[in-house]
Amino acid sequence: MIQIVPVDPNDGLGLFIDFPHDLYKDDPNYVPEIYSSQLELLTNYPVYGNSAVQYFLAYVGDTVVGRIATFIKLYHSDKIGPIDGYFGFFDCIDNKVVAGYLFDAASRWLRDRNAVSIIGPLNFSCIGPLGMLVDGFQLPPSFMTPYNSHYYPNLMDRLGFKKKTEVQAYKxxxxxxxxxxxxxxxxxxxxxxxxxxxxxxxxxxxxxxxxxxxxxxxxxxxxxxxxxxxxxxxxxxxxxxxxxxxxxxxxxxxxxxxxxxxxxxxxxxxxxxxxxxxxxxxxxxxxxxxxxxxxxxxxxxxxxxxxxxxxxxxxxxxxxxxxxxxxxxxxxxxxxxxxxxxxxxxxxxxxxxxxxxxxxxxxxxxxxxxx
Missing domain, CATH: 3.40.630.30 (Gcn5-related N-acetyltransferase (GNAT))
Known part of the structure; x- marks a missing residue:
């Protein structure tokens, strides 16, 4: 049975930060984020980023099988009418159902805050990791760029996401x-x-x-x-x-x-x-x-x-x-x-x-x- 659990930022961020280490433990190209830097980012960003944020973990039994962060910009929420919502820090096993449950939870949270769309992945800003890797899986990421397994784009397609834009890196x-x-x-x-x-x-x-x-x-x-x-x-x-x-x-x-x-x-x-x-x-x-x-x-x-x-x-x-x-x-x-x-x-x-x-x-x- 799959459970989606909201994460208490004052207590449960350790599991949220550590999940990718377990997911990619056999991937030679995976680069772990510095734990203390991630903890500072996830804890303090809502303040300096003028944002409302919610973190979710997906469980099967006692095992974490996915994570996602969803957020809105508070200076957008002051606008009259619909706003955009965002997601980031998405990691998941190769399972459409688990991924779907995570995005359903994120979408419900955003809908309750007047968001009409969900855009991402981006880890809070356009300067840090932005987008999902769709070409170049054979290489490790450079600093502050994303990395994910090759099955991620397929999950997004199967869940009905569409391309908003693409960016490239030149070597x-x-x-x-x-x-x-x-x-x-x-x-x-x-x-x-x-x-x-x-x-x-x-x-x-x-x-x-x-x-x-x-x-x-x-x-x-x-x-x-x-x-x-x-x-x-x-x-x-x-x-x-x-x-x-x-x-x-x-x-x-x-x-x-x-x-x-x-x-x-x-x-x-x-x-x-x-x-x-x-x-x-x-x-x-x-x-x-x-x-x-x-x-x-x-x-x-x-x-x-x-x-x-x-x-x-x-x-x-x-x-x-x-x-x-x-x-x-x-x-x-x-x-x-x-x-x-x-x-x-x-x-x-x-x-x-x-x-x-x-x-x-x-x-x-x-x-x-x-x-």
Whole structure:
């Protein structure tokens, strides 16, 4: 008999966090999330994320066989009329009935809060893990990107979910940046400088100031970002503060016009190269030591695709931002993945393919009406 049990965030999150470790225990590509980070996220997100959240576990007898989180944005619920609901942290055995029970519970919870659709998966924001892996199962995930078993898309199709959008990740090696690209970058920067647009690294001594300006760009840009849901400033600030500890300022580039930030791009080290070796995401007794010893051995980063204000010369500025971060990767002999880019965004994809980037993973966001 299948039971769906609401999770008390003050008591039952341990089982919720640990279920994927058991589900993927025989999968060599699975990377466990750090337990303490997941606990902080699941506990505190409803506050800084301006959200109402409910977690569910699926049981058969005493055995956990699935999990899901569902949430709404509270600043959406103030609107008159229907709103969107979201799901994330979905993991399940290969069983349509179990998956169906989980989504039924999530949909009922959302319907009671005036939601007319359920969208996901996304783990609370468009900066963190977003979408369901539908191509690229043979590879481990890079940092802050999703991973799931190959049967997940089939479960979604059988449950009546439809594709909302797809995003891609491109893979590059440090050999894939030639002299021509370097000259193109120099030429673009010279042209933009004549227009008063310059580029600089993030100032770690004035990190909060730079984050505030980058936040305004992110919120003010609509056309070149994944816009599944809106994000308030305190969410962006919280994510930036969490990333600060691992950022390399040489790989965080801002575009400015008359002292105002109008675009940004940055790279984060692929900590998954270390986390894949940390059993069940526990930092103790040896996890912290593995991270400390392994950080200097990380050979790849993930570039967050440039975000530029819509009112600007997006194509040239994006090219310079991306090229500047890419050149930094070359100097440090790092390979990198670029994500996310919308699969139906020709501007972004046409910019990446000529520099021999290969789309090596694809992720899908799903949508279903709540009846």
């Amino acid at each position: 590059f090696t440090n050999q894939q940046y030639g002299a021509r690209r370097s000259k193109d970058l120099d030429r673009f920067q010279v042209q933009l400088k004549r227009k008063g647009i310059t580029f600089r690294k993030v100032d770690m001594k004035n990190f909060k100031r730079d984050v505030l300006m980058a936040r305004e760009v992110y919120i003010g840009s609509q056309s070149n970002s994944i816009r599944v849901m809106s994000m308030k400033g305190n969410e962006f600030d919280h994510i930036a503060e969490r990333l600060k500890k691992i950022l390399d300022p040489d790989l965080c580039i801002l575009a400015e016009e008359e002292g105002k930030v109008i675009g940004f791009a940055f790279a984060i080290p692929d900590l998954n190269q270390i986390l894949i070796k940390i059993r069940r995401g526990r930092l103790f007794p040896l996890g912290l030591l593995k991270i400390k010893l392994g950080k200097k051995k990380i050979s790849s980063v993930r570039i967050i695709f440039p975000v530029v204000l819509d009112s600007c010369d997006r194509m040239s500025i994006e090219a310079c931002l991306f090229g500047s971060v890419q050149a930094g990767c070359l100097d440090k002999k790092l390979s990198f993945e670029s994500s996310w880019t919308l699969k139906d965004n020709p501007l972004a994809n046409n910019a990446l393919i000529p520099i021999t980037g290969e789309p090596h993973k694809k992720f899908r966001l799903y949508l279903k009406d709540i009846e």
